[in-house]
Amino acid sequence: MSVEISNVTKRFGDHTVLDRLDLSVKAGSHVTLIGPSGSGKTTILRMLMTLTEPDSGTITVDGQPLFPAAQKQRRAVRRQIGMVFQQFNLFPNMSVLRNVTEAPVSVLGLSRDEAEARARELLDMVGLADKCDARPSRLSGGQQQRVAIARALAMRPKVLLLDEVTSALDPELVAGVLDVLRDVATTTDITLLCVTHEMNFARDISDQVLMFDAGRVVEAGPPEQIFGAPEEERTREFLSAVL
Template sequence: MPLLDIADLSAGYGGKTILDGLSLTAERGDVVSLIGPSGSGKSTLLRVLIGLTPPTAGTVRIGGEAVDYADKAGLKALRRRMSIVFQQFNLFQNLTVLGNLTLAPVRTLGVAPAEAEARARDLLANVGLADKAGSYPDQLSGGQQQRVAIARALAMQPEILLLDEVTSALDPERVGEVLETIRSLASTGITMLLVSHEMAFVREISTKVVMMDEGRVVEQGSPAAIFETPTQPRTKSFMQAIIRH
C-alpha cells in the first residue's frame, strides 16, 4: 500500500481550474519530484495536500486513511504526518531560531519544552546551524533561513515532507548549502515531494519524477526514463527547452 495516494484530485480558485483530476502515489521513502512549466499546478498541488487550498474533488489517502480537508480535526491529524517548506522560508520574524523550532511542538504536539529544545538543537546541528539558535531570522542569510525552515518542518516529525521551490528565492551561491541539506535528508528515508527547477539535482536525488501540465500528470517514471527516454510529446518538448539553455 502506498504511503501517499492521490486520486482524481481537482482544485481551483474563482471558477478557474488549476488541478484537473490529478492522480499520483508515493511509497514510503520515495523522493518524488514534480516538474513542468510554470502554471502547471505543481505548487498548488502542495498547497492542497497540506490543506491551505481546499480541493474541489478527489481523495488523498495517507497510509490508507482518507484525509478530511473540510474538518478541523482532520486537518490537525494531517499536519502531524505531513509538513511543508515554503519558497520564501516564512520563518516567524518575532521568534529566535530556537523559538521557531519549538513553538509548534510545544503548543500542538504537547512536547515538554526541555525536550523540544533538545530536539531543536539536534536538528540545527544536522543542518549545520548549531551556533544560530539564539539569532533572529533577519540576522541570517537566505540559505541559512531556508535550512532553519527545513529544520522547523522536521521538528514536527512528519512522515511526508513537502518542499516548494525551496531554492528559488536564494542567491546562486547559497543554493548549494540547501541542496546539500535536502540530499542528506533523503538518505534518512523520509518521504519527500518536491517542486524544483534544479534539474540536475532532481535527476540525482529523485526515486520518481512526475511531469505535470495543465493540472494533470503527463508522464511519470524513474529519472532516467523521464530525462532520457520520455514518451509523451509534451515531456519531450519540455526537456528540449531545458537542454537548449
Template sequence: MRPNTDSPAVAGSAAAGPMVSFDNVSKNWGENHVLKALNFEVRAGEKVSIIGPSGSGKTTILRILMTLETPTQGLVKVDGDVLWDVKAGDRPRETRQMRATRRKIGMVFQQFNLFPHMTALENIMEAPVQVLGMNKGEAKERAVELLNLVGLSKHMDHTPPQMSGGQQQRVAIARALAMRPKVLLFDEPTSALDPELIGEVLNVIRDLAHSTDMTMLMVTHEMRFAEEISDRVVMFDHGRAVESGPPAQIFKDPQEERTRTFLRAVLQH
C-alpha cells in the first residue's frame, strides 16, 4: 500500500522557496489572542508536525490556510502566491487569486465529512468534477487509483454508513489527494477513531510521508507517530511557536521548559 511517487494522483513540489509562510500573522477573537505575530515557514516537501496543548492555536493555522478563518493581520503565502495579506482593521474579501491559491491545499479533518448518500468512489470524484471541471471518466480513473492507494479498492461502491471510521477517514485522505494538492494538512486525523482503527489511518499517512515529496503539515496528539514521520516538530503554546527542531531534539532533548512539561504530561499516558 505504498504510493507511487510518480503517480499523477499524488502531486509534489520542487519550489525553491518556502511552500508555506506566515509573516507576522495574528488571529484574535475579541480579547482572546489565538495567534500572536506568528512567523512560521514550511519548506517544499517538508513534513512538519505541530504539537501542543489544546487551545494553543495549532488548528487555527490549518484553518487559516484553508481560508476557513481570516487572520486579524499578517501575510500568508502558499507556493509563492499570496493567500492572505491583511492589514490591521481590514476585512478582506475572497478574491480569484485566493481561490486559486487555496486549491493548492488539501485537508483531512478530524471528522470525515463524507457525503453519506454517495459511494466512496463518488465522494472522491465529486470535487475534481465540480471544482476542477474534470470529465467523469478521468475523475473515476483517479478515484479508483486513490482507493487502491489507501487500501480500499474493494470498498469503492460502499457508502459511508457501510464503512468503519478508519475506512471513512482513508476515503477522506483519498478525497483530499484527488485535487492534487501541493500541501496536505491533517487536523488530528485519528482523534475521532476508536483505538483499534487508528493504526490503519496512520499507516496510510506514514506511507505518504515516506514515499512522496508532498509538503505535509499535521496537528497531532500522536507523539510517537510525529517523532517517526516528521522532518521537523513545532511546539505551540498560547499562540506562539515555543520550540522547533528535528524530532530527536524535541522528543529526546527539548530546550524549552514548556516543551518538557508538555511532553512529560502527554507521554506518561
C-alpha cells in the first residue's frame, strides 16, 4: 500500500512539529526517517495510526483518505496498518501465544484455531516457537519485542510502522530484533516506514532515507547517497554525530 502525505502541518501549542510536510511512500517500499529527536518523525507514525490528527493537509493510504475523513473511513484504513512501538505493550496476564492471537480473533474475526496456527508460524519466524506458553515477564526485552513484531504481523498489515523499536533494549539484545526485521523486509511485500537511530540497519533495509529537521524533510535519497555522499550540511552534521 502506498502512503501520501500532502501539505501536512501539526502544532503542539506554539511548537510546530510538522511544517507543510509532503511525503510519498510507494507500495512495497522501505522508507526510513532519520534526524534529531523532536523533528517530527514519530508524529508522522502516530498520525498514520490515527493517534493524533494533523491541523491541516491530507493523508491517504492506497488512495483512500485517512485525514480528513469520517471515523468509519479512518477505522477501515487504519485496519490495514500495523505498528511496533518503542515499548512492547504486551498483555502481562496473557501467554505469548494469546498476545499474538487476541487481536486477529477479536478484530479480524478469525477462528481461534486459525489465529493460533498463524501465530505459531510467526513465533517460529521470530525465533520464539518454544515460548508460546510463557508469560511476557519470563522473557528478555529482546524476546518481548520480537513477540510484539509477531503480534503486529498477525494482523496482516499492508503497511508496518516501526518506531525506534530497539531504543528500550540493552545493546546486546538489539541485533536479534534487527535480524527479525531484516527478514520481514526481505521476505514480505509489506510497506515499511521506519524511525530509527540504528544507521546501519537503515542502510541495510531502506529503499529511501529521509533526513528530518524541524518538521521538514531536509534531504531524501537512496541510502548510498544519504550515508555515502549527503548533499545537505544539516545531514552531514547529524550523521557525523551519530556514526
